[in-house]
Amino acid sequence: MGTRTAAERREESRRAYDAYLAECPARQLLDRLSDKWVTLLLNALADGPRRYAELGRRVAGVSQKMLTQTLRGLERDGLVARTVTPSVPVRVDYALTPLGVSLLPVVRAVKDWADGHIEEVVSAREAYDAGADAF
Amino acid sequence: MGTRTAAERREESRRAYDAYLAECPARQLLDRLSDKWVTLLLNALADGPRRYAELGRRVAGVSQKMLTQTLRGLERDGLVARTVTPSVPVRVDYALTPLGVSLLPVVRAVKDWADGHIEEVVSAREAYDAGADAF
DNA sequence: CCGTATCCAAAAGGATACTG
DNA sequence: CAGTATCCTTTTGGATACGG
Numbered sequence A, B: 001m002g003t004r005t006a007a008e009r010r011e012e013s014r015r016a017y018d019a020y021l022a023e024c025p026a027r028q029l030l031d032r033l034s035d036k037w038v039t040l041l042l043n044a045l046a047d048g049p050r051r052y053a054e055l056g057r058r059v060a061g062v063s064q065k066m067l068t069q070t071l072r073g074l075e076r077d078g079l080v081a082r083t084v085t086p087s088v089p090v091r092v093d094y095a096l097t098p099l100g101v102s103l104l105p106v107v108r109a110v111k112d113w114a115d116g117h118i119e120e121v122v123s124a125r126e127a128y129d130a131g132a133d134a135f
Numbered sequence C: 001c002c003g004t005a006t007c008c009a010a011a012a013g014g015a016t017a018c019t020g
Numbered sequence D: 001c002a003g004t005a006t007c008c009t010t011t012t013g014g015a016t017a018c019g020g
Helices: A006-023 A025-033 A036-044 A052-059 A064-076 A098-132 B006-023 B025-033 B036-044 B052-059 B064-076 B098-132
Strands: A080-085 A091-096 B080-085 B091-096
Touching: A025 A036, A025 B036, A025 B098, A036 A052, A036 A064, A036 A098, A036 B025, A052 A064, A052 A091, A064 A080, A064 B098, A091 A098, A098 B025, A098 B064, A098 B098, B025 B036, B036 B052, B036 B064, B036 B098, B052 B064, B052 B091, B064 B080, B091 B098
Parallel strands: none
Antiparallel strands: A080 A091, B080 B091
């Protein structure tokens, strides 16, 4: 006992943080909700089921990788249902589950706030930037 | 004109995406809101002004770098106000602006949804994972 | 059509040390 | 106390090619 100042405190801190994460359910969800593709995909599914390629077009800018990855995550969390129609070629539809639908008002609240306050934010940014490199 | 299939289409796609981003105000905000530290810090400031070190302790797991970086971003967007008291040593307080306060219900809605539905999500995850590597 | 797999560049973010 | 600066690891995510 003596060589235990930085390394140990780091570990201790990390463990404490992890414990906090484990006992705080909101954090896990927050980590998922704090993903731009999640929010965008939920919005894209708001008014009905969509096919895979359709979602790719609607979200505009998402790569195949992120599209699949995000959809899998949402499916795993029970927010989205995946339906495979074994035709040739295969057809896959994604739709919100009831749980996913219950999340929709929240997502919409975010969007509405953004729409309603974007101008104030932009003004604030300009004011801040103007003050930053003034004279 | 002939050497313009992949590279060009990429550029075109990127430009279209950027244009979409520019004309869609919600996206810019969404990018900011899709940051776990932002949500956590807004919650930490919910019931009054806090000092820098205090926030570091309350959020638990945030590094100095991310704390400062996130606070600067929030300040720039007019969501948080930074007040310096030139004592020795210096004292700095952060508080929500009215704009920041107006965002609070939204942030709380996210937290409330998480608290109310976390169990369903966890069950869904277990069911999904059980099916994945079954037999 | 709906993905998966691999590679690789870019960005996020933590650790550490130093300053006013 | 409240940062800033630097380094360096980890993660993210796009491009590409291939498979069912």
